[in-house]
Amino acid sequence: MTALYSTARGEFREKKELFYFGGIKGDEQFRFRHDLMDLHGPDPTVPHLPPLWPWDYRIGTMVSKREMLHAMCSKSVHSQSCLLERRDKNCTAATCSEPCALPPRCSNLGTAACEDPHWAKFRFRCKAQGSNKPLPSSGCYHPACVRTAPASPQFSGQFLKCAWDRAFAFQGRGAITKEAYCVHSLLPWAKKDELNVSVVDFTPNYICDADAMRRLHEGAAGQRGRLRFIVVMRDPIMRAFSEWAMFSLGWNWDPVKNFSASMAFKIRDLKECNETLFNRPDLLRHLPTEEVAQYMRSCFRYGAATMYPTTSMYSVCMLHALRYFRRDQFLVLRYADLMRWLDAWLMLG
Incomplete structure (x- = not known):
């Protein structure tokens, strides 16, 4: 199975050159992270989402996948390696290893970058994410996700075309959605012995x-x-x-x-x-x-x-x-x- 990325509409595509093991120096999206499970994968603590739902082509409509995408991305998650450690060692955030005592991992890609003073130098990207000014924070969300909001329709290739789209502006009972999510990189993750999966990435780099x-x-x-x-x-x-x-x-x-x-x-x-x-x-x-x-x-x-x-x-x-x-x-x-x-x-x- 390959890594995936998605648009905010729920369109998933195979992604090559994940660059997890190397990549572009100084780039927040592609920078190396020591824990692969910390960065990628559907959150196994969301019980109603199957572990491999982004790869399941039997899920027929983009609307269905968009709803699942929102359910995953709008939720903060702990490192998945910490979830394993807590299960295997029966420890808590206070008694597990030091990295697992930290708060949940959060994405800072997309409009969230406009809300964080640390990212002030990247404000020019806000417009590409659907907003030309800082937006009210929606809190912490899944580290694989990018958040976009309604405003300017331009997109940036840096964030894999995660732009606002009127196609998902109205959901449910006519309510206007104020934000949406896309995935910049996602790898399959499952509980121990739950699946037999080989993950493939490809690049000459x-x-x-x-x-x-x-x-x-x-x-x-x-x-x-x-x-x-x-x-x-x-x-x-x-x-x-x-x-x-x-x-x-x-x-x-x-x-x-x-x-x-x-x-x-x-x-x-x-x-x-x-x-x-x-x-x-x-x-x-x-x-x-x-x-x-x-x-x-x-x-x-x-x-x-x-x-x-x-x-x-x-x-x-x-x-x-x-x-x-x-x-x-x-x-x-x-x-x-x-x-x-x-x-x-x-x-x-």
Whole structure:
């Protein structure tokens, strides 16, 4: 199962590049959090909501899902890992571990940002959430949610199009809804032994993000041997060209409109970053893990977009990843083979 995001209308979509294990530095939405269960998932303390209702396509109407979304988001929740701890150790907020003695987790995305003095510098986002000024606080709500309110119809891609929509302005007995919610990231969560679920996330960023691999290792809750990775390797030049074409010609992220020139700039920066390892990459094999990681942090920029040459340097990224995980946890595929298999499968289907 993949992570999900939703609009405030109750439309759920699969979400790739969750960026839980790495992501954009300094961004409140994508920042790393130490407890995956703390951030995501339907709240298991809401008894009338099935644990996997956002993934259940049998729930027929957007109205039904919108009502469930509101029931989940309008409720503050404790860390789900704390819920487990209290159940397993029979402890209270005062006697459990220190993090579990804290107040419930709250989202501060959407119009809530306009209400918090700490977020004053982000006031420009309020209009994108349906309000161009601070709104009366509606209290604490689910940490996976974003709150929007009626006013300006503009939306911000930063918050996954969580904008006010007249389609849900009137609910129930003609009452006007003053606020609505959408989800910026949601993962399946259930009680122990309740479900057998595999969660899938996909992005090329993780394998070349040194901190991502370390966090995956540390965050596996003693089950790191159960993690599996699929690494699709393409001809490095073709991969770099494909990424450049998307970000430069398609999305206009890269102002350099010549592939050779853009690659030349990136390779020059890579050489200047560490000329010794640029000329002798074989030395990486003998460096301690932290030194390899520091090299990747400095010169690979966390596997970020537009890093055409370094994201194509599979050997360096895999060298680092194999410091944390066994080789048999990685399924390595060639892109050309995968395309041939896909073509054959489509012809048979």
